[in-house]
Amino acid sequence: MEKYALGVDIGGTTVKLGLFLADGTLCEKWEIPTRTEDQGCHILPDVAASIRAALERRGIAPAQAAGIGIGVPGPVDGQNTVFKCVNLGWGVLNVKEEMNRLLPEIPRVRAANDANAAALGELWKGGGMGYHSAVMVTLGTGVGGGVALDGQIVAGAHGGAGEIGHMTVEPLETVPCSCGKRGCLEQYASANGIVRMGRQMLADCAAPSALRQIEPLTARDICDQARAGDGMALRILDRCAGYLGRALSYVSCVIDPDVFVIGGGMSRAGDILLSAMKAYHKKYAFHVSADTPMTLARLGNDAGICGCARMVLR
Amino acid sequence: MEKYALGVDIGGTTVKLGLFLADGTLCEKWEIPTRTEDQGCHILPDVAASIRAALERRGIAPAQAAGIGIGVPGPVDGQNTVFKCVNLGWGVLNVKEEMNRLLPEIPRVRAANDANAAALGELWKGGGMGYHSAVMVTLGTGVGGGVALDGQIVAGAHGGAGEIGHMTVEPLETVPCSCGKRGCLEQYASANGIVRMGRQMLADCAAPSALRQIEPLTARDICDQARAGDGMALRILDRCAGYLGRALSYVSCVIDPDVFVIGGGMSRAGDILLSAMKAYHKKYAFHVSADTPMTLARLGNDAGICGCARMVLR
Numbered sequence: 001m002e003k004y005a006l007g008v009d010i011g012g013t014t015v016k017l018g019l020f021l022a023d024g025t026l027c028e029k030w031e032i033p034t035r036t037e038d039q040g041c042h043i044l045p046d047v048a049a050s051i052r053a054a055l056e057r058r059g060i061a062p063a064q065a066a067g068i069g070i071g072v073p074g075p076v077d078g079q080n081t082v083f084k085c086v087n088l089g090w091g092v093l094n095v096k097e098e099m100n101r102l103l104p105e106i107p108r109v110r111a112a113n114d115a116n117a118a119a120l121g122e123l124w125k126g127g128g129m130g131y132h133s134a135v136m137v138t139l140g141t142g143v144g145g146g147v148a149l150d151g152q153i154v155a156g157a158h159g160g161a162g163e164i165g166h167m168t169v170e171p172l173e174t175v176p177c178s179c180g181k182r183g184c185l186e187q188y189a190s191a192n193g194i195v196r197m198g199r200q201m202l203a204d205c206a207a208p209s210a211l212r213q214i215e216p217l218t219a220r221d222i223c224d225q226a227r228a229g230d231g232m233a234l235r236i237l238d239r240c241a242g243y244l245g246r247a248l249s250y251v252s253c254v255i256d257p258d259v260f261v262i263g264g265g266m267s268r269a270g271d272i273l274l275s276a277m278k279a280y281h282k283k284y285a286f287h288v289s290a291d292t293p294m295t296l297a298r299l300g301n302d303a304g305i306c307g308c309a310r311m312v313l314r
Numbered sequence: 315m316e317k318y319a320l321g322v323d324i325g326g327t328t329v330k331l332g333l334f335l336a337d338g339t340l341c342e343k344w345e346i347p348t349r350t351e352d353q354g355c356h357i358l359p360d361v362a363a364s365i366r367a368a369l370e371r372r373g374i375a376p377a378q379a380a381g382i383g384i385g386v387p388g389p390v391d392g393q394n395t396v397f398k399c400v401n402l403g404w405g406v407l408n409v410k411e412e413m414n415r416l417l418p419e420i421p422r423v424r425a426a427n428d429a430n431a432a433a434l435g436e437l438w439k440g441g442g443m444g445y446h447s448a449v450m451v452t453l454g455t456g457v458g459g460g461v462a463l464d465g466q467i468v469a470g471a472h473g474g475a476g477e478i479g480h481m482t483v484e485p486l487e488t489v490p491c492s493c494g495k496r497g498c499l500e501q502y503a504s505a506n507g508i509v510r511m512g513r514q515m516l517a518d519c520a521a522p523s524a525l526r527q528i529e530p531l532t533a534r535d536i537c538d539q540a541r542a543g544d545g546m547a548l549r550i551l552d553r554c555a556g557y558l559g560r561a562l563s564y565v566s567c568v569i570d571p572d573v574f575v576i577g578g579g580m581s582r583a584g585d586i587l588l589s590a591m592k593a594y595h596k597k598y599a600f601h602v603s604a605d606t607p608m609t610l611a612r613l614g615n616d617a618g619i620c621g622c623a624r625m626v627l628r
Contacts, residue, residue, distance in 0.1 A: 075602045078446075083602065132392075133471060135568075147569065149468065156570025157447060158602040163567045166600040168560060179601065246482060250564040253477045254449075255461065256470025284482040287493065288389050288397065288474040 002066035005313050008047055009071045009114060009304030010034060012087035015047060018305035019054060022313055024125050029305060040089035048102035067108030067312030070095055071117035071304045075159025080111040083159060110311040114304050116153045116162050119146025121307030122261045127295040131258035135251050137164055139266030143186040153311065167250060169243050188243045191219035191266055198222050198236040207232050223269035237269060238276055245280020252289040263297025316380035319627050322361055323385045323428060323618030324348060326401035329361060332619030333368060336627055338439050343619060354403035362416035381422030381626030384409055385431035385618045389473025394425040397473060424625040428618050430467045430476050433460025435621030436575045441609040445572035449565050451478055453580030457500040481561045502557045505533035505580055512536050512550040521546050537583035551583060552590055559594020566603040577611030
């Protein structure tokens with residue numbers, strides 16, 4: 001009987017692995033370093049060896065594992081093909097075929113973008129639990145996004161589903177985003193983005209603010225000062241929430257999810273950010289989805305391994 | 315054996331009905347008037363009677379029908395519940411339960427928003443044929459949208475999926491949309507919207523244009539004059555294409571469909587509009603989906619009955 005599932009979340013520096021029971025219970029989690037040298041050709045062999053060792057240590061036969069779900073930091077299509085994964089050194093690679101070669105005893109392998117996997121994890125066991133569909137937004141160094149509908153990840157024809165951070169919310173922006181476009185959500189709503197936007201807003205006015213004394217300014221400082229009532233910090237956070245609420249209203253107009261799950265370091269701003277995002281979403285969304293709930297992510301760094309394990313469970 | 319499927323597209327003035335073979339062949343299509351009086355309480359009984367008569371006329375036993383798919387001009391959730399359908403006089407109504415009462419011999423009934431049904435129809439037999447996922451945009455009096463993924467309609471948690479016409483593409487707009495919000499795509503890219511925007515652009519400049527002599531100005535005039543090379547008409551169409559291309563780039567960032575299918579009267583502008591939309595989509599979309607194809611709808615008014623029939627086929 002298929003009693004177990006493996007979730008593997010490959011990041012640029014470490015690979016997180018989790019052994020789950022079919023009901024979602026996490027039996028064990030561990031990490032191995034991501035060896036990105038030699039075009040990342042050691043990464044999947046390391047993963048396979050680590051899984052094999054973990055199963056042996058616990059006396060689990062490979063036939064007892066439903067499969068291996070793998071999350072990677074880049075676009076993945078519905079056929080488990082990674083197109084380009086700069087952080088891992090990968091070009092085009094079919095993750096399933098490679099894993100099947102390395103670990104033929106566990107034939108069921110699925111790969112997905114890590115943010116999409118995290119969305120599925122939060123839908124299964126986290127902030128989206130009990131709902132049918134969730135869109136997750138991760139406000140970290142960048143803005144990641146993931147879409148899970150009816151217990152399945154939406155990958156997209158070119159692995160581009162859930163790329164909410166690269167919606168062009170400010171078409172007249174002149175500063176380029178890391179992706180090469182101009183005016184992406186990520187340029188205003190990521191940890192880096194809010195600092196850049198905040199500095200600009202501070203430079204453009206003379207209003208007093210505790211932020212003017214802080215060097216180097218961080219997203220956490222802006223969140224902390226907003227909570228402390230600093231007017232400029234509140235204005236910066238409100239503008240960030242405006243972009244986010246509008247971007248999520250576009251998501252509602254496309255797939256109208258049951259719930260938005262907000263994660264990442266910036267989500268620590270908590271209620272100030274969340275309530276402003278909800279207000280802006282309501283302002284811009286079509287009336288039927290105006291009140292779609294927004295919850296905070298609950299799984300933290302485990303969202304990825306959870307969602308990856310969920311992918312291979314029937 | 316389930317050899318047939320029925321597609322029913324309920325509009326504000328007529329109900330279109332189609333009898334299909336399971337392979338998609340249209341055996342017969344016909345129309346009945348939509349009786350919207352008495353809160354639209356005659357509509358579904360009329361549909362049931364018309365289906366019963368058609369099957370009897372052809373000597374088809376109800377058990378030979380896989381089911382009845384029904385499209386309605388309003389939001390419908392995944393449980394076949396219509397929330398409000400102003401054009402039909404309906405409030406909250408579960409279409410499946412009502413049809414099951416009226417025509418218990420054909421228990422499989424599914425309801426969907428008409429634009430979503432049309433998207434599925436085009437994916438099955440029209441401009442999206444051969445693809446896995448399609449987003450359809452109908453540029454008519456308003457701007458309708460529909461989402462079909464893996465042969466299924468995406469309805470949305472509140473029936474709001476595919477409401478692309480109500481994406482807020484111009485947050486600073488002061489003129490209200492029919493939905494009550496301001497700055498919806500529909501205000502610039504529908505037949506009415508492009509005329510309103512065109513008049514404004516003509517009033518704001520002194521450039522000569524054949525459009526200045528036309529009264530009343532219609533969307534068709536703008537398309538015709540653009541094809542004839544009129545500079546102002548081209549600028550109006552380009553601005554319309556800019557809004558459309560940007561809105562579709564948001565769609566790509568959410569679900570990254572295989573193909574966009576463009577229908578409705580405005581799509582008659584053809585290549586001028588389509589090629590400009592593609593260029594703007596490419597400018598604003600995340601790189602992986604920059605070149606998502608856009609095709610013209612092929613089923614015309616039959617898209618709805620086709621998609622409705624497809625919904626109930628296994």
